[in-house]
Amino acid sequence: MAHSHTGTGPNGTRADRHPADLVEAGNLLRTQPDLAPAPSATARAPVETERYAVIVIGAGQAGLSVSYHLARKGVGHIVLESAARIGDVWRNRWDSLRLFTPAKFDGLDGYRFPGDADTFPTKDQMADYLEAYARKFDLPVRLNARAERLYRVDGRFRVETEGGTIDADQVVVAAASYQKPRVPAFAGTVDEDIKQMHSHEYRNPGQIPDGPVLLVGGGNSGAEIAMDLVGTHTVTLSGREVGHIPFDISGFLGRKILVRLVVRGLFHRILTVKTPMGRKFRKKMHGHGMPLIRTRPGQLEAAGVRRVGRIAGFKDGKFVTAEGTEISCATVIWCTGYHPGFDWIDLPVLDESGLPRQQYGKSTAMDGLYFAGLHFQYAVSSTMVGGVGRDARRVADWISADRQR
C-alpha cells in the first residue's frame, strides 16, 4: 500500500510529499486519492526532512482524539505511532481484562462505542474500537513510527524516527505518562530461581509456574491480577490500601446509576485541577494511582488472597515487608506502575520527576508544545477513554488559534 502525507506546511502550504514514502511499505492508514504515481525504487530521492504543521506522537485514545479535533478544524498533521497496529496497548494487556467503564463511557468524540451501553468491553473490543475510530475519520496515522528524539532546530520542532526526520511548528505528545515499567531497586537482588515479571507482561495464569505468587503493588492492576490468579495459585498481595469504590460497578445499580456518578460526576467534573477537592486528590494520587474500582478488599479476602503490607526488600531467599513479615514465592509480579518514559524528549520541558511542566496540556516551558492523556492533566478522567476528548479538544483549539495568529 502506498501512502502520502497530507499535512500543511507552517505557512498553510501543502507539506512536501516525500517520494521515498510513496514506495516504502505503507504504514499510513490513509491512502490519498491524489497520490502521485510511485517512482521506482531506483529513482528514489535521498531521504529528506518531511514537514507538517503539527505532529501528534502516539495513536492511543489521546492521540486519536487530538487528531480527530485537529482534522475537524482543518489543521494538517500526522500521528506517529510506534506500534504495528492501533490498539496494541490494549491487546497486550492481560487476557481476562475488561474495562471498568461501561461502553456508554468508552466512546471517543463523534463515535459511540458499539453494542450494549451497559456492558463492560473486553480489552480487544477496545483495541478494535480505536482502530475503527481512526479508520472512520480517516485519521492520518503512520504506524511503526516511534519518535526517538524530539528537539528544536531552526525555530521548529524536529522528530527523529527510524524512517527519517519530520519537522513541525507544533507538537502534541500523546504518549501517556506510563511507558516505562517501574520496579524497585531491590528487584536486582532477587534470587534467580524466582520468576520476575512486570504487570504489563502478565497475560494469564497458564504463563505462571506452579508455586506461590507474590504481587507487589495493591492498586487496580495488582488487585485484578490477584483475582485472575487466585483460582490456580496461592496468591499474596502486598501494598498499602489505596481506597476503593464502595459498590459493585457491575451490579444492576452500579451499571445503571452509580458508575455514572463516579465516572462522569466525580472523575470528570468534581476531581479536576480547578476544584480544591480535585487538587487535594491529585496530590494524594501522585505516585500512588487510583483507588480500586472493580475489585473490593472484601472480594480479595473472600477469594483467598492473602494481604500483607509494603515489601521493603529481599533477604535470604525471601521478600520482607516493612513490618518484618517474610514471604516465600516462586513468582513475583511487579504491579508497581510506570515511569513517565519521556527521556526521548530532548527539550528543557520536564520537571525533576520527569513529567512535563504543563497546564491543561499546554507546556509552560515551551511554546508550541502540548500534551494529551497525562495523568490528571485536567481531571482524573484525563487518562480515561470517556474523559480524554475534553482535553484533546482544548489542545486542538489552542493549536488552531496559534496557527490563525
Ligand SMILES: Cc1cc2nc3c(=O)[nH]c(=O)nc-3n(C[C@H](O)[C@H](O)[C@H](O)COP(=O)(O)OP(=O)(O)OC[C@H]3O[C@@H](n4cnc5c(N)ncnc54)[C@H](O)[C@@H]3O)c2cc1C
Ligand atoms: C490495566 C488498565 C486498565 C484500564 N482500564 C480502563 C477503563 O476501563 N476505562 C478507562 O477509561 N480507562 C482505563 N484505563 C486507563 C486508560 O484508558 C488507558 O491507560 C489508555 O491506554 C490510555 O490511553 P493513552 O492514549 O493516553 O495512552 P496509550 O494507550 O498508552 O497510548 C499511547 C500510544 O503512544 C504510543 N507511543 C508511545 N511512545 C511513543 C513514541 N515515542 N513514538 C510514537 N508512539 C509512541 C504507544 O505505542 C501507544 O499506542 C486502563 C489502564 C490500564 C493500565
